[in-house]
Amino acid sequence: MSETPASSVFKEAAALDAADGLAAKRAEFDLDDTVVYLDGNSLGAPPRGVAGRLADVVGREWGRLGIRSWEESGWWTAPERVGDRIGRLVGAAPGQVVVGDSTSVNVFKAVVAAIRMTRGAGEGEAPLRDEVLVDAATFPTDGYIARSAARMTGCRIRAVAAADMAREAGPRTAVALVNHVDYRTGRLHDLPGTTAALRAAGAHTVWDVCHSAGALPVRLDADGADFAVGCTYKYLNGGPGAPAFLYVRRALQDRFDSPLPGWNSHADPFAMDPAYAPAGGAVRGRVGTPEILSLLALDAALGVWDGVDLVAVRAKSLALTDFFLRCVEAYVPEGRVASVTPEAHAERGSQVSLRYGSGAGEVMAELIRRGVVGDHRRPDVLRFGFTPLYTRFADAERAARVLGEVIGAREGARR
Numbered sequence: 001m002s003e004t005p006a007s008s009v010f011k012e013a014a015a016l017d018a019a020d021g022l023a024a025k026r027a028e029f030d031l032d033d034t035v036v037y038l039d040g041n042s043l044g045a046p047p048r049g050v051a052g053r054l055a056d057v058v059g060r061e062w063g064r065l066g067i068r069s070w071e072e073s074g075w076w077t078a079p080e081r082v083g084d085r086i087g088r089l090v091g092a093a094p095g096q097v098v099v100g101d102s103t104s105v106n107v108f109k110a111v112v113a114a115i116r117m118t119r120g121a122g123e124g125e126a127p128l129r130d131e132v133l134v135d136a137a138t139f140p141t142d143g144y145i146a147r148s149a150a151r152m153t154g155c156r157i158r159a160v161a162a163a164d165m166a167r168e169a170g171p172r173t174a175v176a177l178v179n180h181v182d183y184r185t186g187r188l189h190d191l192p193g194t195t196a197a198l199r200a201a202g203a204h205t206v207w208d209v210c211h212s213a214g215a216l217p218v219r220l221d222a223d224g225a226d227f228a229v230g231c232t233y234k235y236l237n238g239g240p241g242a243p244a245f246l247y248v249r250r251a252l253q254d255r256f257d258s259p260l261p262g263w264n265s266h267a268d269p270f271a272m273d274p275a276y277a278p279a280g281g282a283v284r285g286r287v288g289t290p291e292i293l294s295l296l297a298l299d300a301a302l303g304v305w306d307g308v309d310l311v312a313v314r315a316k317s318l319a320l321t322d323f324f325l326r327c328v329e330a331y332v333p334e335g336r337v338a339s340v341t342p343e344a345h346a347e348r349g350s351q352v353s354l355r356y357g358s359g360a361g362e363v364m365a366e367l368i369r370r371g372v373v374g375d376h377r378r379p380d381v382l383r384f385g386f387t388p389l390y391t392r393f394a395d396a397e398r399a400a401r402v403l404g405e406v407i408g409a410r411e412g413a414r415r
């Protein structure tokens, strides 16, 4: 029998999995093998080490040591310690990343602090720069928070496409808030180029790396980012509601004037001093008591990254998304879906988003019923996230095959 595109990709998946240098990593995750899980760009799968570590934190550290654990179990310094572990994954040298709060809250801290840095010497003086640029296609929370930050600081906000930030920044721009990877399309934006252009215009950059941290090599230090924020429950597998992180470039740390100067960011919190004196370094980005249970779950989850080279992760991510696109071509009747994820590797994150006319929500619901978990972003986007530590090429093949079946069945039913 002659080879069809479908039989060819089926065989190819097995060969690609057999040659995959990261294949052994999958065993470190607690996954349901009957399901193809392609939603790690929203909620990553649990690393096996997390449950046992959490049981120890609850039973021994909390249950037996109690309050002493703040010191003896290292709880007090966990936000910076875990921050440094994340730092390795986002190209930040130690001492610049702190973990805590949500991404939304960290966006607020970074945007307000960036605006304050551009002010004149006297408090209350009009800002020299009073414009905030925000990625026009941003994940909504960033836009909402930036708008509020602008209102509170007397700035105006302007929505600009991420690709146009560099040319749109002007003498009044204080800060640009940009998503490194677009959550809807999976488009990867130019962090080094945009950052350099903003700096040349005298403005700061805040990068939202929610969809790139753990998905591809991020080089915050080398590429000169000023601030970055990100969540840890996607590609970093920290678990639902895991705390987010904030990066403040070392050179800016002494000028970081937090709009949320909680007692955990005080130079001497237990002095309980009514006067605020900020701590130095990454600690200044803290606010209140750290979320110890979810922070230590994240700490345990980060163990899966020990010894992992992000370059290998990127290579597999691109191979997976390329392969998935070819499988979609092989299985889905022509013209029914269109990829909105860029073909160029330099512009692609670690997901594939397919536009499907009307009924995308129903298609995704049916995929999930058939054991292929992606997600639907209204109105018409089917999103498939590829997490190289545990996604197999066979998963990509099965997802595309089931997608073809679901779309075929809908069309059959209409006839």
Ligand SMILES: Cc1ncc(COP(=O)(O)O)c(C=O)c1O
Pocket: 102, 103, 104, 105, 139, 141, 142, 179, 183, 208, 210, 211, 231, 244
């Ligand atoms: C790009 C981006 N930023 C921010 C968020 C939300 O962050 P949080 O819920 O931690 O505030 C998400 C996803 O929820 C996201 O995709």
Ligand SMILES: Nc1c(O)cccc1C(=O)C[C@H](N)C(=O)O
Pocket: 041, 042, 043, 139, 183, 184
């Ligand atoms: N943070 C989420 C949540 O609490 C519930 C459901 C989904 C999410 C997400 O992370 C959505 C995600 N940021 C997205 O890219 O659409």
